[in-house]
Amino acid sequence: xxxRDLKPGMSHVNITVKVREVSESKQxxxxxGVNHEILELNVGDESGSIKLVLWDEKIMPLKVGxxxxxxxxxxTSFKGAWRINVGRYGNITKI
Numbered sequence: 264x265x266x267r268d269l270k271p272g273m274s275h276v277n278i279t280v281k282v283r284e285v286s287e288s289k290q291x292x293x294x295x296g297v298n299h300e301i302l303e304l305n306v307g308d309e310s311g312s313i314k315l316v317l318w319d320e321k322i323m324p325l326k327v328g329x330x331x332x333x334x335x336x337x338x339t340s341f342k343g344a345w346r347i348n349v350g351r352y353g354n355i356t357k358i
Contacts, residue, residue: 267310280306
């Protein structure tokens with residue numbers, strides 16, 4: 264699977280990408296009032312790029328150029344931008 268194949272609503276996404284940009288983690292509060300820490304990164308492959316969102320315990324130290332394998336991710340759209348999420352049922356591995 265390539266980045267260009269991803270669409271909002273997809274689940275069980277398995278993909279390998281490279282980190283292109285890393286932001287600082289931040290605290291967010293969901294509409295249910297639950298606090299979470301999230302880390303947003305720009306990742307991609309030869310077909311394009313997408314924002315990657317890591318939640319809570321899935322956050323790991325990553326830098327530009329690192330390759331990661333995402334297993335069981337899901338794709339959402341937030342404020343018009345597509346993003347792949349690694350939530351509680353997904354895994355991310357630095358390779």
